[in-house]
Amino acid sequence: MAQGLRLVLFGPPGAGKGTQAQLLREHLNVAHISSGDLFRHHLGQGTELGLRAKEYMNKGELIPDEVTIDIILDKVMSIPNYDGFILDGFPRNPNQADVLEKKLSTESRNLDKVIHIDVSEPELLRRLGGRYICRACQSPHFIGSGEDASAKKCDQCGGELYQRDDDAPTAVKKRIEVYNTETTPVLGFYRERGVLVDISGDNPVDEVNKLVMAALGS
Numbered sequence: 386m387a388q389g390l391r392l393v394l395f396g397p398p399g400a401g402k403g404t405q406a407q408l409l410r411e412h413l414n415v416a417h418i419s420s421g422d423l424f425r426h427h428l429g430q431g432t433e434l435g436l437r438a439k440e441y442m443n444k445g446e447l448i449p450d451e452v453t454i455d456i457i458l459d460k461v462m463s464i465p466n467y468d469g470f471i472l473d474g475f476p477r478n479p480n481q482a483d484v485l486e487k488k489l490s491t492e493s494r495n496l497d498k499v500i501h502i503d504v505s506e507p508e509l510l511r512r513l514g515g516r517y518i519c520r521a522c523q524s525p526h527f528i529g530s531g532e533d534a535s536a537k538k539c540d541q542c543g544g545e546l547y548q549r550d551d552d553a554p555t556a557v558k559k560r561i562e563v564y565n566t567e568t569t570p571v572l573g574f575y576r577e578r579g580v581l582v583d584i585s586g587d588n589p590v591d592e593v594n595k596l597v598m599a600a601l602g603s
């Protein structure tokens with residue numbers, strides 16, 4: 386049986402990792418694990434983990450590794466050995482990358498590729514300012530400033546759209562700062578291992594998708 390692809394989508398908040406993951410998971414038939422979606426799910430359910438995560442998420446900070454790593458690795462390792470996965474939002478610091486690598490290597494399943502979607506800061510700010518998420522299926526949508534957001538529904542499932550608390554301007558500023566200081570060192574980690582591919586994510590979704598597919602050799 387062919388081994389499924391093990392992929393990390395990497396990039397700043399607003400780079401389009403979730404959007405590209407959705408397009409890819411249908412194409413590749415692999416699981417999509419989004420750390421942010423998982424925490425938002427817990428937040429919505431009011432679980433203990435959700436309440437703990439909320440204090441960090443709303444400030445735009447990373448949730449501590451003691452909380453994050455086990456829950457994400459459990460998800461990854463629950464995927465059958467021959468199935469692939471797309472990780473989106475994890476790893477977000479060198480320690481997470483290191484622990485993920487060690488855990489995967491215990492079952493001889495290393496990452497095949499890490500795709501870095503690079504987007505300029507003005508474009509990130511524009512996207513995050515108009516980002517609406519479906520409450521039911523988590524699909525991201527962009528609604529321009531001239532459009533009536535209250536009249537829109539999710540184009541995937543018809544669910545209600547909302548703006549994330551951490552897409553408010555002060556949290557966005559913090560999230561970009563955290564990305565630049567804590568997360569970008571992970572790029573060097575994967576570059577050294579020869580699995581990193583950089584693509585430009587400033588373009589429209591379908592053009593970025595073509596670059597992602599080319600990076601995967603499809």
Ligand code: AMP
Pocket residue numbers: 398420421422424441442443445446447448449453473474475476477481551560
């Ligand atoms: P995201 O939806 O990926 O932008 O994640 C939203 C928020 O969830 C982040 O700003 C962090 O507070 C938290 N989060 C998501 N993934 C991680 C991670 N790998 N490590 C720590 N915190 C995370």
